[in-house]
Amino acid sequence: MSEERSGASILVESLVKQGVEFVFGYPGGAVLPIYDALFGDERLRHILVRHEAGAAHAAEGYARSTGKPGIVLVTSGPGATNAITGIADAYMDSIPMVVITGQVPTGLIGSDAFQEADTVGISRHCTKHNYLVKDPADLAAIVDEAFQIATTGRPGPVLIDIPKDVQIAMATWSDGPIQRKQRYSPRTEGTPDEIARAVAMLANAKAPVFYTGGGVINSGPRATALLRELQAKTGAAVTSTLMGLGAFPADHADWLGMLGMHGTFEANMAMNQADLIVCVGARFDDRVTGRLDAFAPNSEKIHIDIDRASINKTVPVDLPIIGDCATVLDQMLAEWGTRKGQDLTGWKARIDGWRERKSLAYPANAEAIMPQLAIERLYELTKSKAPVISTEVGQHQMWAAQYFPFFKPNKWLTSGGLGTMGYGLPAAIGAQCGNPDSLVIDIAGDASIQMNIQELGTATQYRLPVKVFILNNEWMGMVRQWQELTYESRYSNSYSDSLPDFVKLAEAYGWKGIRIENESELDAGIQAMIDHPGPVIVDCLVHKETNCFPMIPSGAAHTDMILYGDSVAGTMDDEAKALV
Amino acid sequence: MMHIQHEAEERHVLTVTVDNEAGILAKIAGLFTARGYNIDSLTVADITDNHSVSRITIVTHGPRSQIDQIHAQLERLVPVHKVVDLTEVGPHVARELALVKVAGIGEKRVEALRIADVFRARPVDTTTESFIFEMTGAPDKIDSFVALMRDLGLVEVGRTGIVAMARGPEEA
């Protein structure tokens, strides 16, 4: 079938054709034709957010928890600029996303027209690719290519900027297969030689570690299954970045916990002492490596990554394999066959020695709820429901990563690369849309939650039973911690003054509000949150000055971890202060 | 006290074949600024009959690891078909065109013309008191010519930046 349709209508058909279920958006002048085309169309569900940053983060949460791309629809100018933070966040964390922005009519572009912004220019370096559509006849092919680019290779956000006249103008549309040039074909497989070398290195290793990242999650559940299989064959220890949590079960005997700045002692020591590091879908981020010249000094390194630009970016490796995690792991398993690796008893014993430092132990407190305990109890009381957890950014995020164990992929949504406060609530909303029967909880800080607090209304409108669990320490805790450690406790602007009454705030939006003030109320409060069928804010008052440990200070080596009970100097030299 | 450290640097010539689409130059130039890479020169022109593909020649300098990153980052852009590091590939020809305006009379004018002849620079505009010389050549040859003209009434210089190609029968 072939007929004349408006650009807006072609866009809607193209989204339906891609299997889109949800569009997270906010209307405005430059997208009114698209909103009109959506009107009454039952095939797409539009979720009206309260701020465009919320739309982008909700799309991220949807994508991360379902494995499908998240779709955003916003207007020109301020609509687009408001969405930029979420787009940049998706770019850093490799989240598949397609963003549709309205633009002023073609004839007005460049004239400083009302609500004009150079969206293509502004988004150029925080999108994987972007387009300015000049003719509705190109739209179907552009949408098709945009989805391919967003979801294949290293996933990421793709933006399509559509001037208002292009939305209204007519073009021929056909429901047949789309004709377009195929110009994007990322490499997905390792070469036989690379695979053979990798397996030989693994079989010879006496102290191997799998260092896994978000790429394993992005590659899909098959990658997770294959990682577990290859680990079982080789017996290597496994650690993960913040983004990779859930790829490997947290109760496994060879699980080391998260590595890096707030990673466990055993994970960081194992990285430091390993003779072979197999990096699977991670990127040697500065939060993971610490001081580069002291990073895993005695190891050979294999790096499996679909993005060639991630290879040798910060850490030179011995064997790069450019390919999709699942495909390469599958190739390695086939090559491994019935081989037997080295005897790893000695290595495991050393790891057990490091485990004995109990780096996640924290002191009990009779007066106040320890934030770590709150997370542990949250886990215990919700684990039977295998909840989806999102977070904001700060200490609470790190405590969630440390004390909330994950067993499956797509259950953990957090802003890793960009570290965006305000991510967690909209991400939880997006995740709840994609997983209507799951328990979805945003673990939040008192400061972060205020950054996209307006999205409470979105959850109310769509009857999404998301839960927000605030670890309320009345501080921007992570900032306070850095000021304590590096600026002799000069707490410049890090106190959360004039906090709202979160219970009343919840009620104002039609949510249930629960306050937990003492440890004796902790379990009952969490249970009440779980039992309530609608959305709930829990304002959990926790110990105010607790710091997050272990910690490798910026620019220090993995072996220079600060553990609980270590005394800290309270200042740093300028080189260390200059690091992020 | 903290000081900024510098690493040893290399100079490389890259050719980049791209879809000739709107914004592609901004994308490439912007990649360099966004990631803190250097551009010494950049030339671009379309090279196919239907104007659909352009070839960009970029001269850059930086530490070895950064040059590799530039290569990988360029290849990652969707409209980029191919990136060749000519410095890495081996012997290549690099040429640049310059227009050099020199004004003067008498002895200096005669001397300018004589040197231009040695450098095979051709006068493409002549008045009784000036010349515009056109010359193509390796960039350092143009540098030398311009330096010599400085004492002989140099008025202005325009240079294209280099285009380059690997030697031998094959496409690089």
Ligand SMILES: Cc1ncc(C[n+]2csc(CCOP(=O)(O)OP(=O)(O)O)c2C)c(N)n1
């Ligand atoms: C948008 C944004 N602005 C600033 C920061 C810097 N920052 C990182 S953590 C943090 C404090 C977070 O405080 P809170 O949400 O209360 O969490 P806590 O650390 O107390 O758990 C700040 C300001 C950021 N990550 N994101």
